[in-house]
Amino acid sequence: ETGVTQSPTHLIKTRGQQVTLRCSSQSGHNTVSWYQQALGQGPQFIFQYYREEENGRGNFPPRFSGLQFPNYSSELNVNALELDDSALYLCASSSQGLAVQETQYFGPGTRLLVL
Amino acid sequence: QKEVEQNSGPLSVPEGAIASLNCTYSDRGSQSFFWYRQYSGKSPELIMSIYSNGDKEDGRFTAQLNKASQYVSLLIRDSQPSDSATYLCAVHGSSNTGKLIFGQGTTLQVKP
Numbered sequence: 394e395t396g397v398t399q400s401p402t403h404l405i406k407t408r409g410q411q412v413t414l415r416c417s418s419q420s421g422h423n424t425v426s427w428y429q430q431a432l433g434q435g436p437q438f439i440f441q442y443y444r445e446e447e448n449g450r451g452n453f454p455p456r457f458s459g460l461q462f463p464n465y466s467s468e469l470n471v472n473a474l475e476l477d478d479s480a481l482y483l484c485a486s487s488s489q490g491l492a493v494q495e496t497q498y499f500g501p502g503t504r505l506l507v508l
Numbered sequence: 509q510k511e512v513e514q515n516s517g518p519l520s521v522p523e524g525a526i527a528s529l530n531c532t533y534s535d536r537g538s539q540s541f542f543w544y545r546q547y548s549g550k551s552p553e554l555i556m557s558i559y560s561n562g563d564k565e566d567g568r569f570t571a572q573l574n575k576a577s578q579y580v581s582l583l584i585r586d587s588q589p590s591d592s593a594t595y596l597c598a599v600h601g602s603s604n605t606g607k608l609i610f611g612q613g614t615t616l617q618v619k620p
Contacts, residue, residue, distance in 0.1 A: 395553075424606065426606055426607075426608070428608075428610075433612070434612055434613075435512075435596055435598075435610030435611050435612045435613055436552065436596070436608075436610045437610075438607040438608060438609070441605060441606040441607065443606065448605055448606055449603070449605020449606055449607050450605075451607060481551075483551055483552070485608075487606070494539075494540050494557075494559055494600075495540070495600065495606060496542070496554065496557055497542075497554075497606075497608060498554060499544075499551040499552045499553070499554075500551060501550070501551050502550075502551045
């Protein structure tokens, strides 16, 4: 167990709806990264938050947004859901923010199904 | 060319054998390299990190890095059926965004 928690574990939504996924980082960690993992693929970086500021963003449209709270927990919001958004959403926490040797530890993930 | 490439497998080895998993990457400025294990339906679990050229050993696992060849590998000695999983290679690129770039993973099957 990494100490990273995510909620909910599973979610079913319909096209066009909005969803909020939540992540609590491991104690002592100040950085949260979000990834999307489609079936049979490696995780794809969505964005990272370091001390409540966005620190890099992957190739995802603006309808994917997030924030980080003062306690370093984080939310991922997805608006106008599309069928292709169906995936495992992973949150990873780390303690080294901008350090090159930052090591990321993953939570259990939220499996989102869009119908 | 993909940024991080792995053979998707499956790689099948008998119990007790050495499993060799390979990964190549395209960003020559990459500085940190990681191997994660992912069981079906679960999230990735960190196995090893490596930052310098050469070998790094941890129990039955050895990570090998060759930056000149842009190649990183993972050896699993005395493979066990419980090692059957997908192994993800991840590379921290030369930017400071915290972005990990993953390969698609190699599925390992260890047969009793």
